[in-house]
Amino acid sequence: MRILWDMKEEKISETKEERAAPPRKTAIVVGGSSGIGRETAIKLVGRGYRVFNISRTPFKGERVRTVTADAAQEGELKKAIVTIGEEAEAVDLLVYSAGFSMAAPLEHAKSNDYRYLFEVNYFGAIEALRACTPYLKKRGGRAVLVGSLGGDLPIPYDGFYSSSKAALAMLARESDLELRQSGVRVSAVLPGGTSTDFTFARRVYGEEESKDYSPSVKRASAALANMEQGGMAPSLVADAILKLAERRNPPTVAAAGGKNTLARYMYKMLPERFTDWVVRKKFNQK
Secondary structure (H helix, E strand, O other): OEEEOOOOOOOOOOOHHHHHOOOOOEEEEEOOOOHHHHHHHHHHHHOOOEEEEEEOOOOOOOOEEEEEOOOOOOOHHHHHHHHHHHHHOOOOEEEEOOOOOEEOOOOOOOHHHHHHHHHHHHHHHHHHHHHHHHHHHOOOOEEEEEOOHHHOOOOOOOHHHHHHHHHHHHHHHHHHHHHHHHOOEEEEEEOOOEOOOHHHHOEEOOHHHHHHHHHHHHHHHHHHHHHHHOOEOHHHHHHHHHHHHHOOOOOOEEEOOHHHHHHHHHHHHOOHHHHHHHHHHHOOOO
């Protein structure tokens, strides 16, 4: 773990008014160096938060501090959060936005790939939430986990991602049940297709790895990429995250944006056989 700021910051004497003012809110964004996480960090700075980013690559900008850590390595997120928590003393908001996606057939998927996916998407969220809970309790803080509508509907050949996001939504519901007695609330926000570089970081299996599934994998991954790049802006997802964080009684699971909220409601009302047929058509599957 590497800390990318000078721990010996100059101490500026405070005025009487500054001492009487309420403490500045502190937010931690895991995965805040790009995409949805970056947009969220920027908006939090604009709202007056003291913002810390935890990721493998630094946040490009001077107003967000970075602690480098790998969500896939057990213990690194905990060390980073404790480092921040000890300095800030309390945390008002935790946003977990780290994620990994892979397009691969179930039959030929490599265990190191899908285990890495779950380490980043799910187990990292558990570690971050557990480590941050003592600091969130101090001021009745909020935690928002960035899930996906893909956790409600299957994505052909991206099933490990969908499964991890379904687990993340349930984690939010379960942890909110436990932590609300301490004044801490936990929510999962579910974006649909979002136009970020996440599309181009996806691990897509080639012909040799996909074998006889290769044509179907290509069609599905191309359809998903088009859906994402033609989807909502990450700043709108960040708006949904802040809206959840600022609500007095937030829902435990909420889609990002009105269109996605309506789509999620409709899919839940329709028979699974029908929604699975819709998914096959959208992703050019037989």
